[in-house]
Amino acid sequence: MTNAVPPLWRSLLYVPVTSERFVASAARRGADAVILDLEDSIPPDRKADARAALPGAVEAVGASGSDVVVRVNADLRTLAADLEAAVRPGVDAVCLPKIRSADHVLLIAEAVDALERERSIPHGHLRFIVLVETVAALALATSIAEAHPRVAALSLGDEDFATDAGIDASEATLAGPKQQVIFAAHRHRRLALGTLDTIADYGDTHGFAALASRSRRFGFDGAPCIHPSQVAPLNAAFTPSDDEAARAEAILAAHEAAEREGRGAFALDGRMIDAPAIVRARAVQDRLRQIGLKSGASR
Structure with a gap:
C-alpha cells in the first residue's frame, strides 16, 4: 500500500x-x-x-x-x-x-x-x-x-x-x-x-x-x-489556532530542556506537563506541517 x-x-x-x-x-x-x-x-x-x-x-x-x-x-x-x-x-x-x-x-x-x-x-x-x-x-x-x-x-x-x-x-x-x-x-x-x-x-x-x-x-x-x-x-x-501552536511549541521546548536535565514530568506556566500533553503538542505541530505542505502544493 x-x-x-x-x-x-x-x-x-x-x-x-x-x-x-x-x-x-x-x-x-x-x-x-x-x-x-x-x-x-x-x-x-x-x-x-x-x-x-x-x-x-x-x-x-x-x-x-x-x-x-x-x-x-x-x-x-x-x-x-x-x-x-x-x-x-x-x-x-x-x-x-x-x-x-x-x-x-x-x-x-x-x-x-x-x-x-x-x-x-x-x-x-x-x-x-x-x-x-x-x-x-x-x-x-x-x-x-x-x-x-x-x-x-x-x-x-x-x-x-x-x-x-x-x-x-x-x-x-x-x-x-x-x-x-x-x-x-x-x-x-x-x-x-x-x-x-x-x-x-x-x-x-x-x-x-x-x-x-x-x-x-x-x-x-x-x-x-x-x-x-x-x-x-x-x-x-480544524486548524490549530495561533495560541495552540504557541502552547505546543512551548511545551516541546520545555520538554527538551527537562530531558537534558534528566527529568520526566515538569511544570510550565503553573501546570504539570506529562507524556500525554507532549503527545498532543507533537500532534499539533504535525497537523500544522501537514496543512503547510498542502497549502504549498495547492499554490
Whole structure:
C-alpha cells in the first residue's frame, strides 16, 4: 500500500457530479476534498449520465488542488458500474455508503485492487471513506476500521442511522453513536469525519462555525459539508489556532530542556506537563506541517 499517513481532510464539500456549474464552483472554494456524488443527489434514471460526467469533473476538481473523492452507490450492481467509472487517475478516494461489515470492505477492496492493476494506478492509491449507517454496522465499527489499509476515514451517516435506529437525528441522540465511531477510527489511526449536529442549516454561518469548533473538541478530524459557505468555517475549526501552536511549541521546548536535565514530568506556566500533553503538542505541530505542505502544493 502506498498510503501510510492519514490525509488532511478538514473540509469535504459534496457536489452532484452532473452539475457543471456546481462542480466548477466547488473547485474554487478551498475545500481539502470535493466529494463528487453519484449517490443521493443523482436520480436513478441519471446514474449513467453521472458516471459519464465523472472524467471532466475529476479533472476540474483535481486542477484546483483539492483531493477528489467519489461517493458511489451501495447496491452491488450500481456499485460495480460506479467503481468502473471512479477508479481512474486523479481520484484519491471513494466514499462507501451503507457498509455492513469488514468483509464488505474487503470485497470492495478486491475489486479496486483489480481496477488499479488494469489501469496502472499505484497499488493502494485509492482510499476509502466508510459510512456507518446502520445499528448493525455500528456494532462492527472497530473491525470495519481495521478491515483494510485503504480505509482512511469513518463517518456516521446521521439520517440513515437514525432511521435504522428509530431515533431522531439530533445532537443529543447521536452523540453516543458518533463517539463510538470516533473511538473506532482513532484506535486504528483513521480519521473520524463529521459534526455533532446537522450540516443542513448552511444559512447560519456563525452557528455552523460554533458547531465545527465543538465537533473538533469532541474528537472529529474534519467534516463533510453541503454548501461552499461551510468550507472556510471547517478549515478554520480544524486548524490549530495561533495560541495552540504557541502552547505546543512551548511545551516541546520545555520538554527538551527537562530531558537534558534528566527529568520526566515538569511544570510550565503553573501546570504539570506529562507524556500525554507532549503527545498532543507533537500532534499539533504535525497537523500544522501537514496543512503547510498542502497549502504549498495547492499554490
